[in-house]
């Protein structure tokens with residue numbers, strides 16, 4: 034069965050187990066009389082890809098804000114690479130939920146990417162040859178060569194999103210937080226971005242927390258699903274969590290989960306938690 038308390042504090046006898054890159058224990062957070070989560074506990078090990086699913090307003094973005102050190106918990110603990118979550122941590126790469134940059138943003142596409150490189154974050158200065166080469170490599174990973182020299186504020190939503198994705202992985206952070214990074218991307222670019230993020234888990238042991246309303250594009254890469262709903266949660270392997278039984282229990286009403294080949298369809302939700310995918314299988 035999936036576990037709502039998958040993370041265990043490391044013990045002496047478990048010294049061979051990896052230290053979680055993200056460790057959330059007994060997290061409680063309410064806004065007014067609305068409880069987002071009560072005793073939320075989960076961990077993400079180095080190299081793990083965890084998808085965060087749940088209905089609008091269940092607290093997915095807020096969870097990322099907690100991990101970014103931007104939102105305090107009412108109770109509980111959060112550790113990133115063994116340390117308390119702090120703002121601006123070099124251990125964390127972040128792809129924010131899509132927001133258009135202002136038209137007059139004084140940066141070119143390649144400058145936005147360069148901001149993700151350590152030592153280049155706090156001001157442009159003069160980039161070294163190494164920085165320039167790395168930026169060019171990142172730009173080519175998302176096929177952004179044709180617009181990398183245009184002002185970012187004039188780029189489309191999807192073009193900006195591709196640049197934000199490579200900016201976040203530029204310095205190979207041990208933890209990568211992604212807030213619906215596939216929004217506005219066509220299928221080809223969804224594949225490019227998901228495979229870029231997956232490759233970080235393989236090559237650099239990056240721990241990924243990936244908020245999404247569409248599980249199917251990332252399902253092949255997902256090690257665990259964290260499902261948030263109505264102040265409750267469930268976490269475990271997708272086969273364990275994405276079941277009619279678990280989701281019906283979380284939502285308190287009947288939900289059907291249908292698997293076909295490597296896709297999942299969730300049926301029976303009023304407002305849709307996992308939106309219909311373009312290919313229409315949901």
Ligand SMILES: Nc1ncnc2c1ncn2[C@@H]1O[C@H](COP(=O)(O)OP(=O)(O)OP(=O)(O)O)[C@@H](O)[C@H]1O
Pocket residue numbers: 064069087088089090091092093094095096
């Ligand atoms: N600082 C705050 N003060 C009061 N309420 C807040 C604050 N931050 C977030 N909320 C509320 O907490 C709830 C969770 O918001 P959040 O953005 O985390 O949801 P989400 O799961 O990411 O939703 P979506 O799928 O729509 O992006 C929302 O109802 C939001 O209005």
